[in-house]
Amino acid sequence: MRLPLRRDGTADLAAHVTGPGILPIPSGLLAPGASEALFEAVASIDEVPPGRMLRVTHGDLDLLLVHTDLGLVVTDDRCPHMAAPLSVGGLDGCEVECPLHKGRFDLRTGAVVRFPTTGGLDADGVYRAPWSPPGAPAKPEPSDDKARARAATRVRRLRYYPVRLRGATIEVAFPA
Numbered sequence: 139m140r141l142p143l144r145r146d147g148t149a150d151l152a153a154h155v156t157g158p159g160i161l162p163i164p165s166g167l168l169a170p171g172a173s174e175a176l177f178e179a180v181a182s183i184d185e186v187p188p189g190r191m192l193r194v195t196h197g198d199l200d201l202l203l204v205h206t207d208l209g210l211v212v213t214d215d216r217c218p219h220m221a222a223p224l225s226v227g228g229l230d231g232c233e234v235e236c237p238l239h240k241g242r243f244d245l246r247t248g249a250v251v252r253f254p255t256t257g258g259l260d261a262d263g264v265y266r267a268p269w270s271p272p273g274a275p276a277k278p279e280p281s282d283d284k285a286r287a288r289a290a291t292r293v294r295r296l297r298y299y300p301v302r303l304r305g306a307t308i309e310v311a312f313p314a
């Protein structure tokens with residue numbers, strides 16, 4: 139096996155890891171400015187075992203570091219619906235569930251796999267009706283201002299940040 143080399147040609151043992159993989163960033167969903175950003179250490183791999191999520195704060199940016207069963211991935215820790223912190227939601231494999239309106243997102247693709255209960259607009263601007271969990275009363279169609287605001291709220295696309303593992307240290311690229 140060939141190890142990565144430092145600039146002086148010697149083997150970079152810190153870069154050789156046998157830890158979890160890194161999920162590829164879905165096409166078109168890299169956060170603005172992230173491609174030129176510098177990597178910074180955010181956590182030890184021991185702090186984020188498989189199946190766990192961790193909020194990482196950098197300045198006014200709150201990111202969600204997830205150790206899925208397919209590897210590490212980093213997105214905004216803001217639900218693309220109404221900005222609730224996904225880090226206090228649920229994780230099932232590669233799907234994260236928002237704690238506020240049960241929106242569910244696939245971290246492998248950024249796709250919405252379950253629309254929020256409030257209904258509203260999807261990322262393409264198509265209206266989706268509200269829905270109710272089994273056993274709960276059906277939601278009425280929007281009639282007051284609050285309901286109309288919900289109906290006009292668009293579920294944005296998740297944004298992703300580059301992440302890498304150096305030895306046991308997880309590093310994330312933060313846009314300036």
Ligand code: FES
Nearest residue numbers: 217220236239241
């Ligand atoms: S804020 Fe996340 S589904 Fe509404």
